[in-house]
Amino acid sequence: MLLHDVITTSAQVGATRSRDAKRAAVADALRRADGDEVLLVAAYLAGVLPQRRIGVGWRGLRELAVPAEQPAVTVTELDTALTEIGSQNGAGSAGRRKTLVADLFGRLTADEQQFVARLIGGELRQGAGDGVMLAAIAAASGVPEPAIRRAVMLAGYAAPVAQAALRGGLPEVEQIGLVVGRPVRPMLAGSAPTVAEAIDGETLDPGALDRAAQQVEVKLDGIRVQAHKLGDDVRLFTRSLEEITDRLPEVVEIVRALPAETAVLDGEAIALRADGRPESFQVTGARTASQGDTAQLREQVPVTPMFFDLLHVDGEDLIDQPLADRQRRMDALVPQRCRVPRQQITDPDGAQRFFDDQVAAGHEGVVVKALGSAYAAGRRGAGWVKVKPRHTLDLVVLAVEWGSGRRKGLLSNIHLGARDPQTGEFIMLGKTFKGMTDEMLRWQTERFTELATDTGDWVVRVRPEQVVEIAFDGLQRSTRYPGGIALRFARVLRYRDDKTADEADTIQTVRALGGA
DNA sequence: TTCCGACAGTGGGGTCGCAAT
DNA sequence: ATTGCGACCCCACTATCGGAA
Numbered sequence: 051m052l053l054h055d056v057i058t059t060s061a062q063v064g065a066t067r068s069r070d071a072k073r074a075a076v077a078d079a080l081r082r083a084d085g086d087e088v089l090l091v092a093a094y095l096a097g098v099l100p101q102r103r104i105g106v107g108w109r110g111l112r113e114l115a116v117p118a119e120q121p122a123v124t125v126t127e128l129d130t131a132l133t134e135i136g137s138q139n140g141a142g143s144a145g146r147r148k149t150l151v152a153d154l155f156g157r158l159t160a161d162e163q164q165f166v167a168r169l170i171g172g173e174l175r176q177g178a179g180d181g182v183m184l185a186a187i188a189a190a191s192g193v194p195e196p197a198i199r200r201a202v203m204l205a206g207y208a209a210p211v212a213q214a215a216l217r218g219g220l221p222e223v224e225q226i227g228l229v230v231g232r233p234v235r236p237m238l239a240g241s242a243p244t245v246a247e248a249i250d251g252e253t254l255d256p257g258a259l260d261r262a263a264q265q266v267e268v269k270l271d272g273i274r275v276q277a278h279k280l281g282d283d284v285r286l287f288t289r290s291l292e293e294i295t296d297r298l299p300e301v302v303e304i305v306r307a308l309p310a311e312t313a314v315l316d317g318e319a320i321a322l323r324a325d326g327r328p329e330s331f332q333v334t335g336a337r338t339a340s341q342g343d344t345a346q347l348r349e350q351v352p353v354t355p356m357f358f359d360l361l362h363v364d365g366e367d368l369i370d371q372p373l374a375d376r377q378r379r380m381d382a383l384v385p386q387r388c389r390v391p392r393q394q395i396t397d398p399d400g401a402q403r404f405f406d407d408q409v410a411a412g413h414e415g416v417v418v419k420a421l422g423s424a425y426a427a428g429r430r431g432a433g434w435v436k437v438k439p440r441h442t443l444d445l446v447v448l449a450v451e452w453g454s455g456r457r458k459g460l461l462s463n464i465h466l467g468a469r470d471p472q473t474g475e476f477i478m479l480g481k482t483f484k485g486m487t488d489e490m491l492r493w494q495t496e497r498f499t500e501l502a503t504d505t506g507d508w509v510v511r512v513r514p515e516q517v518v519e520i521a522f523d524g525l526q527r528s529t530r531y532p533g534g535i536a537l538r539f540a541r542v543l544r545y546r547d548d549k550t551a552d553e554a555d556t557i558q559t560v561r562a563l564g565g566a
Numbered sequence: 567t568t569c570c571g572a573c574a575g576t577g578g579g580g581t582c583g584c585a586a587t
Numbered sequence: 588a589t590t591g592c593g594a595c596c597c598c599a600c601t602a603t604c605g606g607a608a
Contacts (some may be wrong), residue, residue, distance in 0.1 A: 339582045
């Protein structure tokens, strides 16, 4: 199949807002692909590279080769070229990659260049991703969507499932099961502002015996880790299914020592201090990202696995069993010091006290879980709802950036500063684009155009007069910002026209919050 | 007819490894 | 030694479609 054919489909998908029409266009392309091409077509139309990483990003694609006149490259040829680019390493690899990229792009038409550049940059933005792909695979193959969804969660990726579905139909799709050693998509949590709302709003499993039963569990601020044990062979995977086995040998040892031949566990890896309090996320994250001298690293920043779920043990899959049963099995397997503390909910006040205690102990928050819920891999908000404390500050807008995509032509991302009463200046603490409705975007585009002190192509500096109420999760150490601190997960709550910049929060107030 | 679950888009800060400078 | 880039860790929130209620 020609790449051109895929691009025509992508253009059709991008041209409509109807999800049914997107699904139909993708399904059509999947049907036209044959044999091994299905995998590539499915991956490309979901905005995924089968290679995952090729060492080239947006920056490496800023200037493209002179395009070809006629489309001639097949999807298989594109795949081969991308694999070749990704396999370069060592001295001179950057130059070789550049040459190979130029060769490839010289064979592509202008449209194809744009498509491949967006694909590589991870910014296809055609209004369809994995969700549309699932429906399209079902439509193209005649296999029911629930079976497709389940296979994708167990296989980790949609593209191989597309291939199986179009080749062998339902029987081949049903063959895709949980394989110890191969990561499944982790179950995700929705969120709620308060513990009470998490308890009320939770989606309960219709088939659950006791629909009311729920528990609260500590939410640890570390790295999600999925551990697979096959005899002495242990493998560790992150939330995005990256393998990190070699980076956390102390975790591998703990899993290897568990009294089971095979097991698949879900949990969080976190660096704990000697007194048991958690290190900051930055410490855990840096340790987990480090690949150097692990003997020294584990000495300096030991990481503990804290498990909260068991998906498989000794040949038995548990993903369809209720959480209460999975955790009972987990308790029999994993020592308590490696299990996430949890408590059944008997009344909302008790759950709230649990939240308060855990936050006081330095943890990120809690997750409310329905005890009757199955492990819904790859989905959010099904039976798990997280709650975290929220801080707010009144800050001053120092500059704004022009948006892109659906925010093109609107001033979007705002730069935030705290007042320094000693100098009268403002100290930047970060940026945010979150929490803005379309109406707010229109309003702020007008407002900041009025306050602009220059006309930047990208960043527009403004007179520091507009106060905005910002919510955020906490403070972190920063080398980027002048105060040495930055906001974590900042988002806009509202613009405050009842306050002048003189009344905004000061840098002293921010520092007093601590945490960085 | 209204409501709501799922999804895609729009980006945030920090950190490491690696190759080039 | 420093810098820039790529990749990946953590992520919040709104708009929209289409099926559920």
